[in-house]
Amino acid sequence: MRWDIRWAGFGGQGVIRAGEILGSAAVKQGLDSALRPMYGPEKTGGWSRADVVISDQPIIFPLIVRPDILIAMSQDGMNRDGSSLKKDGMLLIDGELVKDIKCYPSKVYSVDATNIADSLGRRIVANIVMLGAFVKAFRIVNEDILLQTIIETFPKAAELNKTAFKLGMENVKEVKI
Amino acid sequence: MSGELKLLKPGIHFMMGNIACAEAALIAGCEFYAGYPITPSNEIAEHMSRRMPQLGRHFIQMEDEIASIVAVCGASAAGVKAMTATSGPGFSLMMETIGLSAMLELPCVIVDVQRAGPSTGIPTFVGQGDVMQARWGSHGDYELVVYSPSTVQEFFDLTIEAFNTSEWLRIPVIVLSDEVVGHMYGRLQVPEYDKIKIINRKRYSGPREEYLPYSSETLVPLFVAAGDGFRIHMTGLTHDERGYPSLEIEDSHKLVERLVMKVRKNAKNLWKYETLYLDDADVVVVTFGITARSTEEAVRRARNEGLKVGMIKLLTLWPFPEDPVKVASQYARRILVAEINMGQLIHPVREVAECPVAGINYPVGYVPPPEYILDGIRAAV
Structure with missing residues (x-):
């Protein structure tokens, strides 16, 4: 089984870092993974995208043409990448930042990742909230291994990230469009 | 530590x-x-x-x-x-x-x-x-x-x-x-x-006065480092075995031949490549780098469609791995060369291939999706 996951947002949200953590957790779990980061020339505030492929077979073509799952952390990301979503693909959004859904997913999950991160005093952990929501909504990777990978990535902020991850898991909900 | x-x-x-x-x-x-x-x-x-x-x-x-x-x-x-x-x-x-x-x-x-x-x-x-x-x-x-x-x-x-x-x-x-x-x-x-195999350059350890930094006794002369205490002259000018500039025909021939032959004579040992489905392939795609990932996906899909396609992924581009391409061309009807440019690797392929060769070219900036390569394959079989 191969999952093509496209993570869209803007530079500074940690979209690519989230993709790196997700791919790293998948590899730890014995799966194969590839991450293709892309961003515009502006970096912070510009467009940013992480294409993550996770597969139980060795990945031959590591890039994504039409994702199975789109994670939109900004309206701009949705506008840019919404139309690429595969027919019957699934969507995860930051419900506060993405109001206008520009695709026809079979399922939509939402979490107010940025608001939750703000409530923890660090907007920078919005991507970790999103990872919690991701694993709750879609599974694909093991929750414990994913959390472990997050902690190893940010050893000095382990508690904060653990909380962000749990809140993402608890607050994600399926929404009807 | x-x-x-x-x-x-x-x-x-x-x-x-x-x-x-x-x-x-x-x-x-x-x-x-x-x-x-x-x-x-x-x-x-x-x-x-x-x-x-x-x-x-x-x-x-x-x-x-x-x-x-x-x-x-x-x-x-x-x-x-x-x-x-x-x-x-x-x-x-x-x-x-x-x-x-x-x-x-x-x-x-x-x-x-x-x-x-x-x-x-x-x-x-x-x-x-x-x-x-x-x-x-x-x-x-x-x-x-x-x-x-x-x-x-x-x-x-x-x-x-x-x-x-x-x-x-x-x-x-x-x-x-x-x-x-x-x-x-x-x-x-x-x-x-x-x-992990690690190779270090071979160093000279004989008497100082007998050392020739560009000796033609072997294809690859023995090395001494600047600072080892030897008197060494290094120049981009054509030089003799001592490293001094020379206009002599034998010095020029010896040097340039050696520079070229040390790679050519070892070419077979330097060729690195991987092959897929070559045994019965009518069409063989030769490719390298990121295009090889797209090509492999395309070739596997083509096989699922019943098309007799194989591929050679080159890990060594130069010296060009002539033998595998030549042999494949003796059995295949056509060779395709997939690359993200308007046709470069196709030239050494044409030089050795014994069947017609065509390019699957993709203008720079983007990776050709597998479907694009597959279209090229379908057109060739």
């Missing part, structure tokens, strides 16, 4: 191609890095700037790419393994000194993470337009070796191989990567260190 423990740990990692390349260079024994920043190779320099001092080795950011490659040659003359990394525009600036490195027989590794060109092109987007430049970019008669990775693992493995080959033959070796393989993260397995 011993130096060895500070190297990337054996085992499984999930890592960016450029960083895997840098870590491989550290394991291969790179002691000196000089470079000038350029996208999409920057992560190599950035990582080396942090890692080299940790290991007590040397990193220097030079004023431009010309100075970088010259510094690399100087470090190599002093006896250490040295490298630089760049992309198209910087690679162009390095060409003269790559020839000097071949002439002075100073081993070094140059990584070119190809981006879309020509000229400044699109710095953050992919290209494969430096295939011919890597081989023929410097003037005069010389040979070098060019490797091209298509995965993070291959980028790691071929970087170590590049150091080994450069040390063995005392030549510049180029790792011709591309923006996608450089920026992509993938699974990387680092072997136990004692399973």
Whole structure:
């Protein structure tokens, strides 16, 4: 089984870092993974995208043409990448930042990742909230291994990230469009 | 902590191609890095700037790419393994000194993470337009070796191989990567260190007065480092076995023949390639780098459609692996060459192929999707 996951947002949200953590957790779990980061020339505030492929077979073509799952952390990301979503693909959004859904997913999950991160005093952990929501909504990777990978990535902020991850898991909900 | 423990740990990692390349260079024994920043190779320099001092080795950011490659040659003359990394525009600036490195027989590794060109092109987007430049970019008669990775693992493995080959033959070796393989993260397995083969240049240990720095007794002369106490003259001028400039026909012939033959005579040992479904293939796709990933997907899909298609992925681009392509062409009806340029690798393929050859070309900037290659295959069978 191969999952093509496209993570869209803007530079500074940690979209690519989230993709790196997700791919790293998948590899730890014995799966194969590839991450293709892309961003515009502006970096912070510009467009940013992480294409993550996770597969139980060795990945031959590591890039994504039409994702199975789109994670939109900004309206701009949705506008840019919404139309690429595969027919019957699934969507995860930051419900506060993405109001206008520009695709026809079979399922939509939402979490107010940025608001939750703000409530923890660090907007920078919005991507970790999103990872919690991701694993709750879609599974694909093991929750414990994913959390472990997050902690190893940010050893000095382990508690904060653990909380962000749990809140993402608890607050994600399926929404009807 | 011993130096060895500070190297990337054996085992499984999930890592960016450029960083895997840098870590491989550290394991291969790179002691000196000089470079000038350029996208999409920057992560190599950035990582080396942090890692080299940790290991007590040397990193220097030079004023431009010309100075970088010259510094690399100087470090190599002093006896250490040295490298630089760049992309198209910087690679162009390095060409003269790559020839000097071949002439002075100073081993070094140059990584070119190809981006879309020509000229400044699109710095953050992919290209494969430096295939011919890597081989023929410097003037005069010389040979070098060019490797091209298509995965993070291959980028790691071929970087170590590049150091080994450069040390063995005392030549510049180029790792011709591309923006996608450089920026992509993938699974990387680092072997136990004692399973990694490391080659160091052979050094001279005889009497000082008998030493000939460019002896033609063997294809690869024995090395002494600047600072070892020998009197050595190094010049880009055609030189005799002592290293002094010479206008004599026999000196010129001996030198240039040796520079070329040390690669040509070892070509078969330098060819690295992988084949897929060649046994009954009517059509064979020859490719390399990131395009090989797209091609393999296309070839597997074509097989599912019942099309008799195979592929050859070249890991060594130069010296061009003639035999596998020639043999495949004796059985196939057609050879296709897939590359992200308007037709470069197709030329050496045509030179050896005994069946018609056509290109599947994709203008620079983007990776051809498998469907694009598959259309090319369908049209050819």
